Amino acid sequence: MTAGSRLPAIDFGNMIAGVLEGTGLDPLRWRGDLAERFRDAHDEVEMRREAGETGFFDLPADHLLAAATLRMADNFARQCDALVVIGIGGSALGAAALRNALLPPLWNELDDEARGGLPDLHILDNPDPDTVSGLLTRLDPARTLFNVVSKSGTTAETMAQFLVVWRWLEDTLGAERARDGFLFTTSPERGTLRELATRYDVPTLPIPDAVGGRFSVLSPAGLFPAAAVGIDIEAVLAGAAAMLRRCATPELTANPAGTLATLLHAADTEMGASVQVFMPYADRLGGFAYWVQQLWAESLGKALDRAGRRVETGPTPVPAFGAADQHSILQLLMEGPRDKVVVFLGRGAPGADVAIRNPFTDIPDLAYLGGHTLFGLLDRERRATAEALRREGRMNMTVTVDRVDAHSLGGLFMLFQIAVVYAGALYGVDPLDQPGVELGKVLTCGLMGRSGYEVPSIPPPDPRWRV
Ligand code: PA5
Numbered sequence: 234m235t236a237g238s239r240l241p242a243i244d245f246g247n248m249i250a251g252v253l254e255g256t257g258l259d260p261l262r263w264r265g266d267l268a269e270r271f272r273d274a275h276d277e278v279e280m281r282r283e284a285g286e287t288g289f290f291d292l293p294a295d296h297l298l299a300a301a302t303l304r305m306a307d308n309f310a311r312q313c314d315a316l317v318v319i320g321i322g323g324s325a326l327g328a329a330a331l332r333n334a335l336l337p338p339l340w341n342e343l344d345d346e347a348r349g350g351l352p353d354l355h356i357l358d359n360p361d362p363d364t365v366s367g368l369l370t371r372l373d374p375a376r377t378l379f380n381v382v383s384k385s386g387t388t389a390e391t392m393a394q395f396l397v398v399w400r401w402l403e404d405t406l407g408a409e410r411a412r413d414g415f416l417f418t419t420s421p422e423r424g425t426l427r428e429l430a431t432r433y434d435v436p437t438l439p440i441p442d443a444v445g446g447r448f449s450v451l452s453p454a455g456l457f458p459a460a461a462v463g464i465d466i467e468a469v470l471a472g473a474a475a476m477l478r479r480c481a482t483p484e485l486t487a488n489p490a491g492t493l494a495t496l497l498h499a500a501d502t503e504m505g506a507s508v509q510v511f512m513p514y515a516d517r518l519g520g521f522a523y524w525v526q527q528l529w530a531e532s533l534g535k536a537l538d539r540a541g542r543r544v545e546t547g548p549t550p551v552p553a554f555g556a557a558d559q560h561s562i563l564q565l566l567m568e569g570p571r572d573k574v575v576v577f578l579g580r581g582a583p584g585a586d587v588a589i590r591n592p593f594t595d596i597p598d599l600a601y602l603g604g605h606t607l608f609g610l611l612d613r614e615r616r617a618t619a620e621a622l623r624r625e626g627r628m629n630m631t632v633t634v635d636r637v638d639a640h641s642l643g644g645l646f647m648l649f650q651i652a653v654v655y656a657g658a659l660y661g662v663d664p665l666d667q668p669g670v671e672l673g674k675v676l677t678c679g680l681m682g683r684s685g686y687e688v689p690s691i692p693p694p695d696p697r698w699r700v
Contacts, residue, residue: 240475240644243489245630247623248496248574255626258499268485271495274658275483281654286665288443289650292451293474293643298439299466302453305438306460309416313378315353317368318458319398320382321390322531324418325358326524327450327646328382331459331469332356333520334642340462351463352378360390365397374405378461380416382454384440386424389677395426418453445665447528450646465639472643480651490651493632497574497652498659500628501548506574509548510566513578514555514615517637522552522578525649532653532664539663546660556614563618567625575622575629578645579615582636583608 250257258267281287292298309316318328332354337343341353355368379398383391402411412433419426421439430437438453440446449455451473456466480490500506509529511522534547553562555577566573589610591603602610615631622629632648634641657664678686 239635239641240472240479241489241632241634241641241648243492243630243632245492245496247619247629247631248500252623253626253628254624256504257626257628258496258504263486267495267499270659271485271488271491271655272483274494274655275488275491277658278651278654281665285443287448287654288441289445289448289451290477291441292444293470293477293647295441298441298453299456299470302438302456302466303460305416305436305453306457309378310351310461310463312376313352314376315355315372316378316380316458316461317372317398318354318356318380318382319391319394320356320380320418320454321358321388322527323446323449324382324384324388324391324454325356326447326520326527327455328458329356329358330450330520330524330646331455331464331642332462334517334637335459335464335639336462338516349463352461354458354462356458357394358390360393365394369398369401374402374414375410377414378416379414380418380458380461381426382418382440383424383426384420384444384446384449384454386417386419386426386428389674389681392425416457418457447531448650448665450524451643468639469643469646472640472645473647474643475640476644476647477651480648490648491655493576493648493652494655494659496630497548497576498656500574502660504574504628505572506628507548508551508573510551510553510562510573510575511578512553512555512558512575514611515578515580515583515637516554517584518578518580519552519554521642521645522554524646526550526552528649528653531667531670533656533660533662534669535660535662536669538661540661544660544662546662555618556611559614559618566627567621571627573627575619575627577615577619577629577631579612579631579633580635580637580641581633584636 246252248258249260251260278287282290318325336354340348341355357365357368381391381395399411402414412435415435417426417430417435417437418440419437420442429435438457440449440452440454444452451470456469459469460466480488482488485491485495497509501509511525513519513522529548529550536543536545538544566575587607589602589605589607591599593599594603619629619631634645654664675686676689679689
């Protein structure tokens with residue numbers, strides 16, 4: 234274990250009646266119906282795990298895959314000045330969360346020496362021409378590696394950007410050398426990327442079949458880019474493995490992922506808190522909050538339950554960022570509709586703290602700040618906000634890590650992945666599929682003229698309803 238990094242802990246007193254002002258979950262239920270309900274959810278998840286449907290559970294122990302990822306990263310890292318990940322959704326958000334949490338801020342602005350000779354890291358998810366063309370003009374084609382990440386190998390946004398880049402490399406380096414600019418992370422057997430890898434002898438890393446897109450952060454989808462920029466992926470996996478062990482028990486009171494899932498499910502379905510705000514008080518956990526948003530939304534927002542009945546269920550996850558969003562969304566959280574629960578993400582210590590030295594000691598309004606540190610301020614703001622919400626009877630809880638490091642981040646990834654599959658079982662939906670994104674994809678293919686797809690009739694905007 235990385236020194237000083239224990240597993241994330243959850244403080245949820247501010248969800249419990251008798252602590253939370255005027256409302257809250259009955260504490261007796263913690264050893265009663267909620268514990269029983271969780272035991273059933275745990276059993277269901279274990280069955281799916283044994284059936285090989287939830288491959289993310291196995292990633293921390295897949296030492297061969299981790300070793301292959303590290304080897305590939307070592308091979309490439311020193312040969313390129315820039316690494317560009319092309320992927321979207323689950324094939325980008327994990328890498329972005331790792332980059333944000335574990336690289337020094339402004340990594341791409343650092344000089345070669347400060348980066349220890351390791352490459353820049355860029356992530357292209359949205360196929361926005363301004364972004365793509367802007368980035369390509371800054372890159373040296375001969376010194377850039379493009380890591381195309383797509384489990385299906387067919388996603389339009391990813392494949393379109395891949396085509397743009399392949400042609401750009403052909404134009405700048407010649408057809409023979411274009412293929413040297415790529416590494417594909419994709420299904421071990423299926424899909425267009427796999428086919429192209431075989432045809433052009435492009436190196437690949439696998440996303441195992443049983444690992445879904447949004448559950449792929451601990452596969453090469455997240456870990457190759459991380460390793461290539463020097464992140465200790467073995468520590469990430471060790472943190473995930475430790476959390477996995479913590480969450481093995483069907484006892485609700487001892488299982489952190491079960492606790493998180495049970496609280497958020499009850500907040501939504503019993504207490505009307507269908508909006509779930511994930512609010513880190515650490516810039517380094519900003520990417521993680523976006524990763525959680527996708528994990529939560531795509532896994533739990535479902536029209537049908539597992540028995541095929543129409544339920545149209547699922548909470549709405551919203552990332553917010555402390556302390557900046559205290560000056561934005563907090564007013565609504567404190568006084569708006571009681572349809573929200575806040576999950577604060579805190580840390581015991583920052584990477585580096587900054588002392589506040591006050592040269593204006595004669596100005597009373599500033600005097601109280603002097604002698605503190607920026608972390609001291611930020612963390613007190615988190616605690617004060619949680620307390621203010623509690624006093625107003627607004628549900629909230631806090632997930633805390635000792636510090637944001639590779640081990641604790643691995644623990645956080647695993648905590649939320651396990652929690653979301655438990656939550657799926659509690660809602661009675663399948664957290665592993667995403668049928669709702671299909672229709673938009675099919676219509677896009679039709680509009681793009683893809684063969685086999687009907688051109689949809691989408692009426693032009695009606696001028697009567699334009700202003
Ligand atoms: O969670 C998911 O399955 C999705 O968010 C996918 O990750 C996303 O659609 C990208 O898919 P792919 O990796 O197949 O390109």
